Amino acid sequence: MLAGALLPWVLLRPNRLAPGEYLRLPPALAGTGVLLAVLPLLTARFLPRLTWLPASLAVVVGFWWLGSQTQAALVNQPPFARASAASGVWLFLLGAGIGVYGAGLLARSRAGRWLAWAWLPPVAALFVSGHLNAWSVLVEGRNEGPRWVQELGQHLRLVGGGLGLALLIGVPLAVWAAGRERVAAVVLGAANGIQTLPSLALLGLLIAPLSALADTFPALRSLGVSGIGVAPALTALTLYALLPILRNGVVALRGVPFGTVDAARGMGMTAAQLFWRVRLPLALPVWLSGVRQAAVLLVGVTAVAALIGAGGLGTYIFKGLQSAAADLILLGAVPAALLALLLDAALRGLERVLGRRLGRVE
Structure with a gap:
């Protein structure tokens, strides 16, 4: 100061x-x-x-x-x-x-x-x-007006879409891998390998196969699948979000106390009841921590996806870099940072609420 x-x-x-x-x-x-x-x-x-x-x-x-x-x-x-x-x-x-x-x-x-x-x-x-x-940042924001709101909405849609697809894929995989050591090693190894790729490199690698897929099946192109745009962005975001969801899911499900599971079996619970009433509620706070990590990660990766025409707040970041306009960079970077902080705070609060409720139940 x-x-x-x-x-x-x-x-x-x-x-x-x-x-x-x-x-x-x-x-x-x-x-x-x-x-x-x-x-x-x-x-x-x-x-x-x-x-x-x-x-x-x-x-x-x-x-x-x-x-x-x-x-x-x-x-x-x-x-x-x-x-x-x-x-x-x-x-x-x-x-x-x-x-x-x-x-x-x-x-x-x-x-x-x-x-x-x-x-x-x-x-x-x-x-x-x-x-x-x-x-000047607010001046640029007023000048952009509806376009900025549109890009913010696109950023949120990409983050929500990538996180939702990762949950649809990662949750069943984590449940399957939690009780199988070899499956867990393969699944987590593949997710770790994807995570080591730089985001821009992964987006570039997806251009050729998605373009070929769209050329082979024209119906996919009519649905919006192409080498640039939303399709490769959502694919990359989904792949990046898999590791924290899988890792925390496997760790959370394996960390449920054996005594609690054994007592539930002794009460005559079926495998489905055991999962939905015992294992999943106890594993949820730790698992939600992985979802929080994935959501915050995707806010940043989505900004890079603007380079392949997917839109989002990254549009202003790269537009500002190209024209050496720091105000445009802030117009994209500051809302993205605030969005990441808000997501982190909201999901962290949900983790604490679940942890307290489960603590009172226990």
């Missing part, structure tokens, strides 16, 4: 692609930033339960300054001028984020941990109120 307050805060460019001029915070604001950088350290030393307050304040102030400084930079500038966040913004917000995380660790109660999120409503209000509308 200290370095961020002293480094350039805004990059003002005459247009999206042209080089620009770095602008620093005014001296009064820079001095305030230095003070905000010191306050969390002092609070953590003398009042650890209140560390959330200066850390959350620093996050809110960082976004406020980003909005006010980008607005000030664009005064008397042409409509196509861009005011981007410079290195000072990112370092300041990174330091403030570390302070918020540390405040959550120092909290000794659940209420204290929730207070570490006190920055979220004010920051959301800044976005909703339009205070940050001069920030």
